Amino acid sequence: MTTREIILNRALELFNLRGIENVGIRELATDLNIRPGNITYYFPKKEDILVELGKQLSELNSATIVKLENPSMTDFMERYRQVFNNHYEYRCLFLSFVSQMQQNKKLSENYGKVEKSRLEDFRKILNKLVEAGYLDTSVTEDDIEQLVSFLSLVARFWISESTVSYKKLSKKQAINHYLNLIGFVFSKHATIIGKKQINSFLSGL
Amino acid sequence: MTTREIILNRALELFNLRGIENVGIRELATDLNIRPGNITYYFPKKEDILVELGKQLSELNSATIVKLENPSMTDFMERYRQVFNNHYEYRCLFLSFVSQMQQNKKLSENYGKVEKSRLEDFRKILNKLVEAGYLDTSVTEDDIEQLVSFLSLVARFWISESTVSYKKLSKKQAINHYLNLIGFVFSKHATIIGKKQINSFLSGL
DNA sequence: ACATTTTTAGGACAACGTCCAAATTTATTT
């Protein structure tokens, strides 16, 4: 492992553990038994570490969100379960979501691009779920926009809320909580078979 | 206006404008043409300013959320519109929600108490909406829990998301967006008359 | 008028992100 990778790995660990703002370059350096200026050599600004971690998360999600030909309702839920797991591994980014997006221009740019295409993907998936008879045909384009809005809100902030309000919950419990919420909202727009898949997915958590 | 009040008012303005973390005690002092130590006299720690602002928001919300005997679906939506307006006036708190809750013990305590009773209120309101025939009788206690979960997620993070993703939207537009989302979710659990009220409320925005 | 309390001022401290020049190690070329 290169020095650069060592720094990135340990930074992610410490950031997840104690928050990005609460872990200084000096502390990270001490922890790694190197000098602060050495970190600065690989990452001139602290921001640059987070840009890299953001890319890692993005790639991780790209790897899990493989495009399916004929997605089922189960596939859809399972996909979100995996995305949530990925998010958790990089939870420090979400816990400082707003401040990072405001301060870190590059991270913000990267996230903006990825998220845009990601939402587009989910829009398509939802349309396919309608075509395939998992979501009601009464679901309009406008409804799909609302569902996508809902999904993006949950995806962005579930970690923040669970950290603040559901501290006692384990990772799995927290993820299940928000999967249940998604299932709850979606089942109201699902067909009978769609509802069945949601319920069996949720009860299998 | 006392020095203390002057500090609080201007602090809220600057915090809303540029973010809590980006406005230092020295800058606030310079802006007010007083000395930093003077602010420290009234608020020994920066945190203490935010504790006070948190109380102000809490009182503002308590004033707008008057308990209704027979709430209609319209009342419910109107209530949220007002809460969102209040939130916007204190948006700095929500934009630094997680970090404040983690660092600011007192603010966290206060928020915890208020939010707990607030959620309890909304639980009761939803039950009343069922009784009064605005929400389906098929709505179970479990459904109400999910709806409350949904509401609290939106309430906590709508400002964060709109700041990051919907920068161009005006205050009113942003609020309308999330009211629409709430209406969208709730209309699926509403009776015919409930749906009517939601739709007429949303179209009147 | 004096004495006491409240308020203001201004300088100090450690920690932070960042920067830079020198020293050291590693790689490349002769």
Add this chain to the structure above:
DNA sequence: AAATAAATTTGGACGTTGTCCTAAAAATGT
């Protein structure tokens, strides 16, 4: 193998931050 070049590491510096502390000033009460 020696000399040169490049990459890496070091250690100290700068300005800014929140916080703290002591003394001066103003306001208040007796």
